[in-house]
Amino acid sequence: MQVPAPFDYVRATSVGNALDLLERHGPESRVIAGGHSLLPMMKLRLARPEWLIDINDLVELDHIVEDGDWLRIGALTRHAGLLESALVGRLFPIVHDAERVIADPVVRNRGTIGGSLCQADPAEDLTTVCDVLGAQAVIAGPGGERVIGMPELHRGAYETAVEQNELLTEIRFPIRPRAGSAYEKVERRVGDWAVGAAGAAVVLAEDGTVAEVGLGLTALGLEGRATAAEEVLLGQRPTEELVVEAGRQAAVESSPTEDQRGPVEYKRHLADELTRRVLRRAVARARQFDDIAVQRS
Amino acid sequence: MQVTTTVNGTEVTADVEPRELLVHYLRDTLGLTGTHWGCDTSNCGICVVLLDGVPAKSCTVLAAMTEGHEVRTVEGLADGATLDPVQQGFMEEHGLQCGFCTPGMMLTARALLDRNPHPDEHEIREAISGQICRCTGYATIVRAIQWAAAHPAGNGATGATTSAEATA
Amino acid sequence: MTTVQERPGNPSATAADRPIGFGRIQRKEDPRFVRGKGRYVDDLVLPGMLHGAMLRSPLAHARLVSIDTTEALAHPKVLAVITGKDLEGLNLAWAPTLSADVMAVLVTDKVRFQGQEVAFVVAEDRYAARDALELIDVEYEELPPVIDARRALDPGTAVIRDDIEGRTDNHIFDWEAGDAAETDAVFARADVVVSQEVVYPRVHPAPMETCGAVADYDAVDGKLTLYETTQAPHAHRTLYAMVAGIPEHKIRVVSPDIGGGFGNKVGIYPGYICAVVGSIVTGRPVKWVEDRSENLMSTSFARDYIMRGEVAATREGKILAVRTKVLADHGAFNATAQPTKYPAGFFSIFTGSYDLQAAHCSVTGVYTNKAPGGVAYACSFRVTEAVYLVERMVDVLAAELHMDPVELRLKNFIRPEQFPYPNKTGWEYDSGNYEPTMRLAMEMAGYDDLRREQTEKRARGELMGIGVSFFTETVGAGPRKHMDIVGLGMADGAEVRVHPTGKAVVRLSVQTQGQGHETTFAQILAEELGIPPEDIDVVHGDTDQTPFGLGTYGSRSTPVSGGAVALAARKVREKARAIAAAMLETRPEDLEWEKGRWFVKGDPSVGKTIAEIALGAHGTVALPEGIDGNLDAEVTYDPPNLTFPFGAYICVVDIDPGTGKVTVRRFIAVDDCGTRINPMIIEGQVHGGLTDGVGMALMEFIGFDEQGNNLGGSFMDYLIPTAMEVPDWETGHTVTPSPHHPIGAKGIGESATVGSPPAVVNAVVDALSPFGVRHMDMPCTPARVWEAMQGRATPPI
Numbered sequence A: 001m002q003v004p005a006p007f008d009y010v011r012a013t014s015v016g017n018a019l020d021l022l023e024r025h026g027p028e029s030r031v032i033a034g035g036h037s038l039l040p041m042m043k044l045r046l047a048r049p050e051w052l053i054d055i056n057d058l059v060e061l062d063h064i065v066e067d068g069d070w071l072r073i074g075a076l077t078r079h080a081g082l083l084e085s086a087l088v089g090r091l092f093p094i095v096h097d098a099e100r101v102i103a104d105p106v107v108r109n110r111g112t113i114g115g116s117l118c119q120a121d122p123a124e125d126l127t128t129v130c131d132v133l134g135a136q137a138v139i140a141g142p143g144g145e146r147v148i149g150m151p152e153l154h155r156g157a158y159e160t161a162v163e164q165n166e167l168l169t170e171i172r173f174p175i176r177p178r179a180g181s182a183y184e185k186v187e188r189r190v191g192d193w194a195v196g197a198a199g200a201a202v203v204l205a206e207d208g209t210v211a212e213v214g215l216g217l218t219a220l221g222l223e224g225r226a227t228a229a230e231e232v233l234l235g236q237r238p239t240e241e242l243v244v245e246a247g248r249q250a251a252v253e254s255s256p257t258e259d260q261r262g263p264v265e266y267k268r269h270l271a272d273e274l275t276r277r278v279l280r281r282a283v284a285r286a287r288q289f290d291d292i293a294v295q296r297s
Numbered sequence B: 001m002q003v004t005t006t007v008n009g010t011e012v013t014a015d016v017e018p019r020e021l022l023v024h025y026l027r028d029t030l031g032l033t034g035t036h037w038g039c040d041t042s043n044c045g046i047c048v049v050l051l052d053g054v055p056a057k058s059c060t061v062l063a064a065m066t067e068g069h070e071v072r073t074v075e076g077l078a079d080g081a082t083l084d085p086v087q088q089g090f091m092e093e094h095g096l097q098c099g100f101c102t103p104g105m106m107l108t109a110r111a112l113l114d115r116n117p118h119p120d121e122h123e124i125r126e127a128i129s130g131q132i133c134r135c136t137g138y139a140t141i142v143r144a145i146q147w148a149a150a151h152p153a154g155n156g157a158t159g160a161t162t163s164a165e166a167t168a
Numbered sequence C: 001m002t003t004v005q006e007r008p009g010n011p012s013a014t015a016a017d018r019p020i021g022f023g024r025i026q027r028k029e030d031p032r033f034v035r036g037k038g039r040y041v042d043d044l045v046l047p048g049m050l051h052g053a054m055l056r057s058p059l060a061h062a063r064l065v066s067i068d069t070t071e072a073l074a075h076p077k078v079l080a081v082i083t084g085k086d087l088e089g090l091n092l093a094w095a096p097t098l099s100a101d102v103m104a105v106l107v108t109d110k111v112r113f114q115g116q117e118v119a120f121v122v123a124e125d126r127y128a129a130r131d132a133l134e135l136i137d138v139e140y141e142e143l144p145p146v147i148d149a150r151r152a153l154d155p156g157t158a159v160i161r162d163d164i165e166g167r168t169d170n171h172i173f174d175w176e177a178g179d180a181a182e183t184d185a186v187f188a189r190a191d192v193v194v195s196q197e198v199v200y201p202r203v204h205p206a207p208m209e210t211c212g213a214v215a216d217y218d219a220v221d222g223k224l225t226l227y228e229t230t231q232a233p234h235a236h237r238t239l240y241a242m243v244a245g246i247p248e249h250k251i252r253v254v255s256p257d258i259g260g261g262f263g264n265k266v267g268i269y270p271g272y273i274c275a276v277v278g279s280i281v282t283g284r285p286v287k288w289v290e291d292r293s294e295n296l297m298s299t300s301f302a303r304d305y306i307m308r309g310e311v312a313a314t315r316e317g318k319i320l321a322v323r324t325k326v327l328a329d330h331g332a333f334n335a336t337a338q339p340t341k342y343p344a345g346f347f348s349i350f351t352g353s354y355d356l357q358a359a360h361c362s363v364t365g366v367y368t369n370k371a372p373g374g375v376a377y378a379c380s381f382r383v384t385e386a387v388y389l390v391e392r393m394v395d396v397l398a399a400e401l402h403m404d405p406v407e408l409r410l411k412n413f414i415r416p417e418q419f420p421y422p423n424k425t426g427w428e429y430d431s432g433n434y435e436p437t438m439r440l441a442m443e444m445a446g447y448d449d450l451r452r453e454q455t456e457k458r459a460r461g462e463l464m465g466i467g468v469s470f471f472t473e474t475v476g477a478g479p480r481k482h483m484d485i486v487g488l489g490m491a492d493g494a495e496v497r498v499h500p501t502g503k504a505v506v507r508l509s510v511q512t513q514g515q516g517h518e519t520t521f522a523q524i525l526a527e528e529l530g531i532p533p534e535d536i537d538v539v540h541g542d543t544d545q546t547p548f549g550l551g552t553y554g555s556r557s558t559p560v561s562g563g564a565v566a567l568a569a570r571k572v573r574e575k576a577r578a579i580a581a582a583m584l585e586t587r588p589e590d591l592e593w594e595k596g597r598w599f600v601k602g603d604p605s606v607g608k609t610i611a612e613i614a615l616g617a618h619g620t621v622a623l624p625e626g627i628d629g630n631l632d633a634e635v636t637y638d639p640p641n642l643t644f645p646f647g648a649y650i651c652v653v654d655i656d657p658g659t660g661k662v663t664v665r666r667f668i669a670v671d672d673c674g675t676r677i678n679p680m681i682i683e684g685q686v687h688g689g690l691t692d693g694v695g696m697a698l699m700e701f702i703g704f705d706e707q708g709n710n711l712g713g714s715f716m717d718y719l720i721p722t723a724m725e726v727p728d729w730e731t732g733h734t735v736t737p738s739p740h741h742p743i744g745a746k747g748i749g750e751s752a753t754v755g756s757p758p759a760v761v762n763a764v765v766d767a768l769s770p771f772g773v774r775h776m777d778m779p780c781t782p783a784r785v786w787e788a789m790q791g792r793a794t795p796p797i
Helices: A015-028 A038-043 A079-084 A086-091 A093-099 A113-119 A125-133 A227-233 A240-253 A264-287 A292-296 B022-029 B085-092 B102-115 B121-127 B139-150 C030-034 C070-074 C084-089 C126-133 C180-189 C233-244 C270-282 C292-298 C347-351 C383-401 C405-412 C434-445 C447-459 C517-529 C557-584 C610-617 C679-698 C751-767 C782-789
Strands: A008-011 A029-032 A051-054 A064-067 A070-074 A136-141 A144-149 A154-156 A167-174 A179-186 A196-204 A210-218 B002-007 B010-015 B048-051 B054-057 B070-072 C050-056 C062-068 C078-083 C094-096 C102-104 C117-123 C137-142 C171-178 C192-203 C212-218 C223-228 C251-254 C286-289 C301-313 C319-329 C358-366 C463-472 C492-498 C504-508 C536-539 C591-594 C597-600 C603-609 C631-637 C646-655 C662-672 C730-733
Touching: A015 A029, A015 A051, A015 A136, A015 A167, A029 A038, A064 A086, A070 A086, A079 A086, A079 A093, A079 A113, A086 A093, A093 A125, A093 A179, A093 A196, A093 A264, A113 A125, A113 A167, A125 A167, A125 A179, A125 A196, A125 A210, A179 A264, A196 A264, A210 A227, A210 A240, A210 A264, A227 A240, A240 A264, A264 C782, B022 B048, B048 B102, B054 B102, B085 B102, B085 B139, B085 C030, B102 B121, B102 B139, B102 C030, B121 B139, B139 C679, C050 C126, C050 C270, C050 C292, C062 C117, C070 C078, C078 C084, C078 C126, C078 C270, C094 C233, C117 C126, C117 C270, C171 C180, C171 C347, C180 C301, C180 C319, C180 C358, C192 C383, C212 C270, C223 C233, C223 C270, C233 C251, C233 C270, C270 C286, C301 C383, C319 C347, C319 C383, C347 C358, C347 C383, C383 C405, C383 C463, C383 C751, C405 C434, C405 C463, C434 C447, C434 C463, C434 C646, C434 C662, C434 C730, C447 C463, C463 C751, C492 C557, C492 C610, C504 C517, C504 C557, C517 C536, C517 C557, C557 C591, C557 C597, C557 C603, C557 C610, C557 C631, C603 C610, C610 C631, C646 C751, C662 C679, C662 C751, C679 C730, C679 C751
Parallel strands: A008 A051, A029 A051, B002 B070, C050 C286, C223 C251, C319 C358, C504 C536, C662 C730
Antiparallel strands: A064 A070, A070 A167, A136 A144, A136 A167, A179 A196, A196 A210, B002 B010, B048 B054, B048 B070, C050 C117, C062 C137, C078 C117, C094 C102, C171 C358, C192 C301, C212 C223, C212 C286, C301 C319, C463 C646, C492 C504, C492 C631, C591 C597, C597 C603, C646 C662
């Protein structure tokens, strides 16, 4: 098996300590949490940090807490933890839909939500999930803490707004009444990267029209949300006609590339088909809740 | 650097390079060759061990990361001469052929049954879906795990093969 | 669903429950594996052992300009760096292949495939060896790569094998079988002719354990001990002797436990040779174990056949003839492992299970800038390709005639009274009785109900497919006058010894990689002699301790070695009869056999057990004339013919019309491998092969881009099914013994890999027939299925 190039290793004892270490060891240092994005790259010698700062001891970053109108998820929360959380599944079924198809169950025991978001692979499912939920990212740095939205967090493939000397500490999902969400992915096999996937989150107004909607695609060449598709539904009743139109728009907004997983035409079709499916499911889930009390109980 | 890990219930301290992968630490430094490896990209799951009771791909964990933690390998499944019901189940139901993926499969089975003593077929298949077997076609692995679930106390087998020992 | 129950045949069951001989017993080899005490090559640690690592070419076709190893040699933990130039001095830069070609061990002139071996580092540990690879500086001059096999023979294409004098193109061979004129005549007058290009794409056996070796050359003794992942230890020993100039009696090849072979571990790879040279040069043992990308990129791939198939038939569905032209992509060197006279292996079995008036095939082999190989992954020597072609073509014909695919097959099966059946390409099928097997599969599947369900689903726009495959394969190579590999006849030996206390040892020339030989061969002996399997030691894999033979691949262990064991056991039994007669002071013809003892005819209480006879043989009993004092026998078995296992497979798939995703809902497999030694092990072999079929049909593929970059060089890209992609298998069996085999057994190891891909693809095509699809090629990934639905099915290459 392939093995990494040599590096130095240190364990962080706190968030502050981790930030100090990142500062001290400079641009050739990286944090490692689950390690299932970073270590494979290091074994293939595509990444060669000189220092690894192990943050697995920072238990304060492993939490799922309901806090007013926000669900706060520590960056060190493992994929398996998210999948096992009934609270997460109830409030944000999209997370469970996605987690069930992220990597495989063994990888999910180690990989973290923070690691996935910071890796920012174009085929990263949680990126899309966070986008459509309108999540916020809490970043700790030498100057203190800042909170930014997803559009600011994502800068492109493998690039985020988390600076070299900063640490993503928490992701926050807004809790809304009459909310539903869903995710669907096509993969050739369990554990494969997505051929294509789509995520949807809707919040319905009391009159059943769409108050808020987030639509996103994975591995289909769309960074951020499918805003034109979202426009189709905002303020409207989510009829099947509009769902179809939103799907069509999502396909227009996508710009997939051809590879072994499929040609452009097929992937554009997936953008359409999967957007429709997740929209339908998200709406159906939102309609299950009359009021926030039922949803949160 | 020095690393102290509890391996199969015993605390072990050894010198490691930071880059040493857990799978190599177990196999080459500790001589526990029951944990195998099969790929370079963390896909095949041949290298699965239990890290704090939970399946992990030991090729994607640094030995250094196990400082202060517990690792259980296939060598830690049997209780002396008494095989774990999972091990017995794999023999009863022909859950192995070449044996290369077997240690990882059994450990994942053990962890699954510890959490969920009566998994259904789908739950079993999902639990082992991060691990590839090229020989068995998985159905006998499923049956092996079902056998272990149905016989939580095993059947006393020691896995001996001579007629004298078998009737003990 | 299985109900778990106590079964006979287990150590916990009483002795009375356990069959002595054929039947379901637990495997004798399992105890060490479940304890993690298997002994695989990478587990071996020898004193002073060093580690090797291979530097490989990133380019598919390039001239080697220079190699600078200075920096690597300066690494404090590196002891040696071997290049092609160093090997040239030892006459080892090139080695003969199993197909009368040569292949580079380490590059001297140019690299011919991405991943080809360039230099070999020997270092103190594996991490240092890996680091040192980066310190070797290689300069290449890129050449245009030849990647498309269909264009490999175009005029003006770069010549890959300019190492061979006089070579001006990329042509390897032309080979044909059957009667072309007769076949053409039948086609000319046929009412119906269907034609289809059918591609069997490049795939890889990918056993979970990669290839590797520990070479230990003792300079004082002049003896080389080579621990190797090999399916054919004796053949390797002889080949190393021929190639390396070390006399054969000074070479010991040991195949320890092997983590899967599937034909990947038949050939000799440059890494093994370099490990040997490294050991000679350093005076210490050298371990070399490849990583997964090396395995996928450089070791023997499988298939890569582009086949144009044609079937001639009557309008009523009588198949008259099958004709095919094949383009075979062999990669950069012709290194396929198959008998010498069969450059396309046993592809000429493409006549399948059908009674034909004529048949003809022609195969053209070409070089491309890809890894060498072709015969691997349970192909039974290209039988996978042959069966896939004929079973796909029969379905194409069924669609053309609007006939049910089962009905069409039933109409054309070779009939039981026609066996032994001489097919139109020179094979004599030993035995067969196809219809009951087919009908059993249909009954198990509930075939009529499935078709009804399909009709209902189609009306609702749901896509459900039912695919059938009825395969006849030919395995158990083979009669030595026809079949040899590099001049070594394909016979195999077995040696049986019964110890004075009645326990026994059987030494085999074949080599298990998970098939359960330590159990099944003990069972053959148990069946013949009545010694319990747990009292029999099965020894294999060490050339110092076992008789000569050609090893395990092509499902040949049971047909050939199994035959040898049975015959050796019978020799022992006959000897035992003579000794028993002497002990009982009677004549041999007055004795009768029941399993485990000879007794006096008419007086069953008077007899001698095998154990008693063994003690007598080694004791003081006056032995009859011509009988020496042991209960041992040795046989080298030259099989009179191959064997012809067969089976009926039915696959049910559902396809998501919005995404093209195929789900295998059910798979029914009825196999006939003749006499069944251990049904549990047979079932396991079948399950594994069925998974191969689903894998190849839906996801396995080694593709290349135009620059010759291998796109399937890791498990991220080369996808093997997990437990989630396959159903619970439904298996059944019929038994039609082989008339020529000593125990009537035919072998089972590759049947399911051979028979299942067409079943799955036939099911997918059946599901898509509302879209007018009559063929699509593997792999049937969601994208490729969806494209087929849009009328845009394309070959994968």
